[in-house]
Amino acid sequence: MDTELILKVYPYFLEAAVVTIELSILTIVLGLICGALGATARLSRFKALRFLGAAYVSFFRGTPALIQLFLLYFGGPQIGIQLDAFEAGVIGLGVNIGAYMTETMRGAIIAIDKGQGEAARTLGLSREQAFRKVVLPQALRLMIRPLGVNINAQIKGTALVSAISVVELTYTAQRYIGSTYKPFEMFFLAGVLYLVIITITGKGVAYLDRKVRLPA
Amino acid sequence: MSQAFVEIRHAQKSYGQLEVLKDISLNVDRGQIVAIIGPSGSGKSTLLRAINDLDPLTGGEIWLDGVQVNKALPHRQYEKHINQMRQEIGMVFQHFNLFPHLTVRENVTMAPKLLKKISDKEANALAEEQLDHVGMLERIDYYPAQLSGGQKQRVAIARALAMKPKLMLFDEATSALDPELVEEVNLVMKKLAQEHMTMIIVTHEMDFAASVCDRVLFMDQGVVVEEGPPEQVFKNPTQERTRNFLRKHLEGAK
Ligand SMILES: Nc1ncnc2c1ncn2[C@@H]1O[C@H](COP(=O)(O)OP(=O)(O)O)[C@@H](O)[C@H]1O
Numbered sequence: 001m002d003t004e005l006i007l008k009v010y011p012y013f014l015e016a017a018v019v020t021i022e023l024s025i026l027t028i029v030l031g032l033i034c035g036a037l038g039a040t041a042r043l044s045r046f047k048a049l050r051f052l053g054a055a056y057v058s059f060f061r062g063t064p065a066l067i068q069l070f071l072l073y074f075g076g077p078q079i080g081i082q083l084d085a086f087e088a089g090v091i092g093l094g095v096n097i098g099a100y101m102t103e104t105m106r107g108a109i110i111a112i113d114k115g116q117g118e119a120a121r122t123l124g125l126s127r128e129q130a131f132r133k134v135v136l137p138q139a140l141r142l143m144i145r146p147l148g149v150n151i152n153a154q155i156k157g158t159a160l161v162s163a164i165s166v167v168e169l170t171y172t173a174q175r176y177i178g179s180t181y182k183p184f185e186m187f188f189l190a191g192v193l194y195l196v197i198i199t200i201t202g203k204g205v206a207y208l209d210r211k212v213r214l215p216a
Numbered sequence: 217m218s219q220a221f222v223e224i225r226h227a228q229k230s231y232g233q234l235e236v237l238k239d240i241s242l243n244v245d246r247g248q249i250v251a252i253i254g255p256s257g258s259g260k261s262t263l264l265r266a267i268n269d270l271d272p273l274t275g276g277e278i279w280l281d282g283v284q285v286n287k288a289l290p291h292r293q294y295e296k297h298i299n300q301m302r303q304e305i306g307m308v309f310q311h312f313n314l315f316p317h318l319t320v321r322e323n324v325t326m327a328p329k330l331l332k333k334i335s336d337k338e339a340n341a342l343a344e345e346q347l348d349h350v351g352m353l354e355r356i357d358y359y360p361a362q363l364s365g366g367q368k369q370r371v372a373i374a375r376a377l378a379m380k381p382k383l384m385l386f387d388e389a390t391s392a393l394d395p396e397l398v399e400e401v402n403l404v405m406k407k408l409a410q411e412h413m414t415m416i417i418v419t420h421e422m423d424f425a426a427s428v429c430d431r432v433l434f435m436d437q438g439v440v441v442e443e444g445p446p447e448q449v450f451k452n453p454t455q456e457r458t459r460n461f462l463r464k465h466l467e468g469a470k
């Protein structure tokens with residue numbers, strides 16, 4: 001392995017890793033928003049909203065993220081959506097991971113025992129109060145770890161935007177192969193940086209999960 | 217027309233084709249304690265849960281202290297009305313349904329703080345008073361997971377009482393408890409009886425029903441088969457179905 005080369009190029013890879021981190025944060029934030037809206041729709045009292053939520057989930061989980069990205073970035077201009085590659089990456093991947101997060105959040109909410117909401121309603125709380133004060137705080141605790149799994153997948157998933165030429169880690173590795181002819185070193189370096197980002201994030205999720213855990 | 221404190225008039229409830237409650241009427245006076253007994257699936261829980269509209273009736277009326285609980289109102293108005301009515305009807309569940317993310321104190325104060333807008337200080341005093349009443353004051357800052365079943369149920373009773381209800385409903389409050397924990401919960405219920413709390417108690421414990429209740433209702437297949445004072449229903453039941461149930465129950469208890 002050519003360590004000298006790695007030492008020479010790694011500052012450029014660090015810059016690219018910053019882009020990967022930005023992409024991750026933005027897509028995850030957008031995903032959480034879409035997930036919350038999606039879960040609300042899926043659990044709504046109104047049939048039309050439930051249908052909309054289900055359609056959202058089945059489209060974005062039922063087609064490759066890469067196709068969704070191409071559809072938005074290359075197909076978008078045809079229907080009047082002009083985005084640069086970074087914007088398309090954030091929106092495309094954020095809305096995509098939002099579909100997975102919708103199901104994660106919905107799963108956590110419906111996993112809360114029905115008796116919890118009933119007990120709250122019995123005391124006189126409205127449906128909304130019962131949800132906010134009793135069901136949601138318990139569901140939030142329950143969804144931290146599975147959302148962590150979605151987040152882990154999403155960080156790795158940002159590599160897809162290399163296909164629309166966003167200069168992030170994977171794209172940078174490919175570009176340096178063109179000039180160095182050292183694919184092993186370049187992909188190895190990129191892989192290590194992904195691993196660092198994912199490990200730190202995983203520790204953060206585990207910390208949060210521990211912090212809100214109830215005494216047994 | 218003079219009205220009973222609690223009135224159930226021609227209660228009827230169907231799930232699709234299945235008729236679970238068949239024209240049940242029941243009057244309970246203020247301070248009275250009524251036990252509902254009967255085999256599993258006879259509709260006891262459904263009737264109890266109809267009283268606070270947790271399981272809405274498909275026919276009939278529920279009245280509490282001169283106000284119809286399940287009156288026909290437009291959706292929004294009805295939500296307001298029923299939330300108000302439920303504040304006056306305490307309910308205790310078989311599986312306690314304490315809020316696991318809240319301490320014992322917070323379990324008791326959450327609803328009064330939210331719905332009656334009382335201050336933190338008043339809420340704390342209320343929690344201490346109610347928990348003392350059920351003998352759970354020492355555990356005020358514990359979480360439900362740190363309590364035994366009997367302790368959980370006593371906290372659940374305190375939580376319901378903190379809303380100062382006019383009526384308390386118990387749905388097999390001791391059925392999920394280990395035998396040695398039943399008595400502590402029964403003692404709390406007996407204490408409420410001495411304080412003349414109006415109560416409707418679904419139970420499998422005939423001895424408890426006999427010692428605490430003014431009246432016993434025997435239900436089977438969605439109808440009230442027999443009702444009367446405990447001495448009569450337990451010692452001299454007039455109906456064959458009641459005799460069969462009590463005999464089977466006695467055998468099961470041995
Ligand atoms: N949500 C429901 N949907 C359909 N059937 C139900 C539902 N809840 C209760 N039942 C039926 O109603 C009957 C009475 O149930 P329940 O009131 O729980 O009886 P009990 O409390 O006396 O054991 C049973 O046959 C039960 O299967």
Ligand SMILES: [Mg+2]
Binds near residue numbers: 260261262388
């Ligand atoms: Mg029952």
